[in-house]
Amino acid sequence: MKTQFHFNPKGPFNLSLTINSGQTSQPPWKEDNHHFQELVIVDGAPCLVKIGHEDSDPENRVNIMAESPETVSEKAIKTKVQDIFGLEHDLDQLYTFLGEDPKLKPTIAFCRGLRIFKAHNPFECIISSISSANCSILRWTRSVNDIKRRWGDGYRFSSGDFYTFPSPTVLARAPEHDLEEMQRCEDNLPLDFVFDKNLQACGVGYRAKYIINASRMVQSELNLEKLARMKYKRAFDTILQLPGVGPKVADCILLYGLGMGEAFPVDVWIKRIIEHLYFPGEELKPQEVREFGMERYGDWAGYVQLYLFHYARKSGLLESLKKK
Template identity: 55%
Template sequence: MMQKTLRIHPNGPFDLKLTIQSGQTSQPPWKFVNGEFQELLMIQGKPCFIGIHQKPDDLDGPLTLRAESKYEIEDDEIRSKVCEIFDLEHDLMELYSFLESSEKLQPTIGFCRGLRLFKAQDPFECIISSICSANNSIARWNKSILQIKEKWGDEFDFASGEFHSFPSPETLMKVPEHDIEEMELCGCIGEPSDYKENLKSCGVGYRCSYMKEAARMAHEEIDITKLGDMDYDNAFNEVLKFPGVGPKVADCILFYGYGMGQAFPVDVWIGRIISALYFKREEIKPPKARTFGMEEFGEHAGYVQLYLFHYARKSGLLESLKKK
């Protein structure tokens, strides 16, 4: 059993807890056990347990990693995977220089210092998480995705506990949508044992059929491993082919799943925040807010959206907008 402890030095400040718990649709938060965040990572196809922690209030210090695997994995491979997920090589001070140049954006830094992209290790998990998040609370879609992992993902046991990977598109597309009673009603029942577990039981509601069809398309029609190599516009148009994916969810997938910084996910609340800050509270529709954000913030658009939403939640701006 490989067991090792490593250090990582982020490029600029990093708030581990804030990032993991910020509601980004890449994945549910990692488990928090005994003072560290824990998750299963697939590193060069090898399952590896990672436990990560930082000293309290030391956003500029190094991170400490614990790694466990029955396979031998190089230190640089482990560091590279963790750096990719938390965007640790991104120069956050460059982002802050951009934010400080704007009177409207500068206040976000104080509320969001160290907040980074929480990128999906598995883009398919991000696609399903983002579809599941539409018109849904963070707590509910997190619970649904965790149940999907536990029911149909591969199970791995480590000294530190049991973890599950996210199921493959081929696996998820074969999961029944409904329970046995509903299957009987529609006259399409097979062996009862085939329907002990169903996707609807994970609380995904009407999104169930979207998620199953997205799984089928990811398995049969769209090579999701190549989306990150496309330019933004082509990738955006390709992702829109998935059912249940409109512009907002597509931008979530491209930012949180593939790290495309020019993506600017806009829901009704980001639209209202942009309206309040830039259009003298004249409410504009999400398509206009999205175009404005991409043009105004450029390569920083994804991070600006992330910072604006967290700032609005913590500063009271979002609450004031709900009253209007």
Template identity: 50%
Template sequence: MIIKAPIDLELTQVSGQTSQPPWKYIDDSYSDLVCIDGEPSIFNVKQTDEYVDFTYTGNVSEKTAIENVKKIYDLDFDLDKFYKYLDSYDELKDMSKFCNGLRLFQAKDPFECIISSICSANNSIKRWTKSIDDMKLKWGRNFNDYYSFPNPSNFKELYLDDDEELLNEGNIKNNNLKSCGVGYRAPYMRKASDIFTLEIDLSDIYKMSYDEAFETILEVPGVGPKVADCILLYGFGFRQAFPSDVWIKRIVSYLYFDGKDIKVEKVREFGMDEFGDYAGYVQLYMFHYARMSGLMDKLKK
């Protein structure tokens, strides 16, 4: 079925959003396992002209499947209205040309997004996505060679490293978090699974205000403001989040502050105040505009 919402599916998939790794690319189609109320379904999406061509398998209704694929690819977001917003500002008006069709790639599993976002800190897209895929292969449930992400209660039982695995099992089978290449982040991940098993219900975050949700996510060890905003934007749909790191700082400084050195926390505040409910989208477009237009290379010098 064709869902008539313009999108650049490839750009959305490979844009490094920390909701999840890119889906499997097979025969011009992106595919992954989506669990809906415990029911496994394989979603397949491909580009047909400027729209999504969507099929699925599994014991879920067509209405429910469509609602979920629309949520994952944010297909109800009005890109044309957003582009008119960008075009009304000199600093932003070229972004839609370089990033046309880019949409939020939202989490099909918010816990996977939390672990992905923790894993992405000081890491390359290639490395963190491989780590998440390795976790799914090792500890996820297999449905026709597609793997779910382990849930928080299962995740908190995982060994941290070779030493812990050797102590408990008497041998090493690379069945521990560090074997997935997460390094120093392993204890943070296991603590996150403890928190979201014993202290916080993930579903409650959707009901919180942005400020309450932000403070809640900051309670997870290893999560700073940038990672917290990634989790809220890609995992829970808080579009007013403006994830800010050194690159967003340089881009914002170049576009708005004549290249002056400003603190990352001030950049975050500026982005949220200036762009409001478009902040998350503007941040996403800023980064990819800088990367694709050559601005990022200029800012490296």
């Protein structure tokens, strides 16, 4: 099955910026001639979704192409794409909100069209968010791609091979390190056999334990559909129980994985930016910054966090805030 259609987002939409902004929902989609593609499960069917702007102009409507070994309705694909790229979010309304706060107004010019890049698979977002803790974007995205290649289901398309993210059940059984992988193997392997189908070989380091145990919890007691239906506060407390999930990672999961826009993930940078803008000369605790952001920005908190960080990065503010 192959299909192709157009789509008009609500307000500006910068696809490339959205995909490459380091949001922990998933690694960037594969880029190919101004289009981005990824294997997404739509209505239970594996579907290669390819998306790009007409004439590669961020202000133009988007082209969507989809390909699947099964039959998938155009409507289902459209709904999924809308959900992933937050195309139903009214950015003009966001810009009105940002424009009312002199501290936030400058972010608009730097981030126009940037949207929440939501997970197409919430479990993948949990694992990538855990992997991102104390770790660079480059490193955690590579780890997630390594995990997909090793344990995901592979599909071959004309534009290349793509993999699903493995299920919690599969990941819960993955070996933590090469020693464990070795112990589980049969002893008639070739002498030069490389033990790399284990989590530490994916570069996740000490987070391997967290990933395995979090996967176990998701396959047993923590129901992700229930979590998605919870109110923010309860969902936050629930997700905190996963190993490797503290306040920052929990908010990333709720924002990028489940689309809870009132989450305000506070990392060291957001902390420094908020202190610089609103509390010059003072030092706040991360928890205080989180409360400040949630109180002040309400339902736009997630977007404000996203915009502040990218504004700071592009404007040079981030560089000047590096600790002395």
